[in-house]
Amino acid sequence: MTRLISPDFTPPCRTDVPAFARALSNRLWEDRNIAGLDNLLAPDVILRTPDQVLHGAGAVLAALLAERAACPDLQALCEDTIWCDTTARQGDGEPGFLCANRLTALAGHSGDGLFGPASGTRLRARMMLDVWCTGDRVREGWLIRDTAAIHRALGQDPKSAVRQSLSQDSGLESCAPPLTPDTDPDGAYGGRGDDSPTGDHLSDLVKRIMTGEFSAIAHHYDRACALAYPGGTDEIGHLAAERFWMGLRSAFPSASFRIDHCMGLKDAGAAPRAALRWSLYGKHDGFGAFGPPTGAYVYVMGMTHAEFGPHGLRRDWTLLDVAAIWKQILLATGAV
Incomplete structure (x- = not known):
């Protein structure tokens, strides 16, 4: 494979998708130069999580900052990457690929915010992230975190923790709407995978x-x-x-x-x-x-x-x- 993935990464990350995926997880969750992510994310990037849909690089960066504030020592360890070339399937001839990444997040809950007051609890939770890249940028993503593992590590029942959070947000009027067919935007990627x-x-x-x-x-x-x-x-x-x-x-x-x-x-x-x-x-x-x-x-x-x-x-x-x-x-x- 000789495709240029992103000029913002050094070899072998420019030509090796699994190497790129490992570097990407480091950049998103561990690298302290968060502002530098502007060179990696497309301005109109869409990140779908079950809890909400994030539109634009600014919204994605804000969400990453909230995680860093709650867990400053967060590590995202990439276990595996399964990927496919999307160039032919997109029909526009622009080089691209979609990679499915499986990660384990390790962190100490040492900051107030996203998960409530700092508890000092050590957290371990799996994440899965699908990313579509084209034009040397991340264009779309789909991210799931094991929220049940996080809540249970903090001594919380997931249902009760969500009810408390919604109560603080005054319910539907203030909270971000979850991902549903009504809130899922039409993205640029229309592929369904490969023929494996x-x-x-x-x-x-x-x-x-x-x-x-x-x-x-x-x-x-x-x-x-x-x-x-x-x-x-x-x-x-x-x-x-x-x-x-x-x-x-x-x-x-x-x-x-x-x-x-x-x-x-x-x-x-x-x-x-x-x-x-x-x-x-x-x-x-x-x-x-x-x-x-x-x-x-x-x-x-x-x-x-x-x-x-x-x-x-x-x-x-x-x-x-x-x-x-x-x-x-x-x-x-x-x-x-």
Whole structure:
């Protein structure tokens, strides 16, 4: 690969997407020259998080500053990057790529602000970030943080923490609206991924699970599969996978499920991996991971990374923003 990624990075980050991804995570969350990010972010960049949509480089920089204020020693460790070339798929011939990054954030909660008064608590939470880059700049992003892991480390129940935050914001009038089909802007990137057999296999598997075919887990997951789910939950085996996916689906049994982006990668000397970004939209009309049904319309943006071995899917990292889901339920029901 010889594509120029960004003149703001030094080799090998200009020609190696995983190296770029590691450098990007460092620049976004650790580098002290935040003003220098103007050279990396497109002026009209869009960053979608389940909690809100950020429009423009200024809004993204403000959000990063808020995180730095709460956690000055934050580290964002890039675990893996799965990516695809988007040049041909965009149709304009401009070089570009989309990379799905899986990170672990480590930080001390030593500052007031985003997570309440400083507590001194050590935090560890996974993040997943999809980034589309073209024209030597980050143009669009999709970011999920494990908010459940953060709240639990701080001794908070996610639902109660969200209710308290909404109460302080005076509810819907003051808080930023969460990501939903109504608030999701039309972006410049219209791709759905690549044609990787590994990505297609994962996509088909998750679709089958989310349409109620939970037996697909026993058929296609390694019996000793390692699982990483929201709340900093690390488990192993088929029963734990069934419990997570069933708990999510049963909370929204009539909601529509869609694969929004799918890609796979097979590097030399590495196991086949795949990355999905998916969504679930509909009523909270069932008992499951979010308590008794409320009838609230909820939009769930989720991401799944997987690694495959000789006995099937052997690692499943799936992330969604539990706090953002509770935010939508509480706002819809007025229980703030």
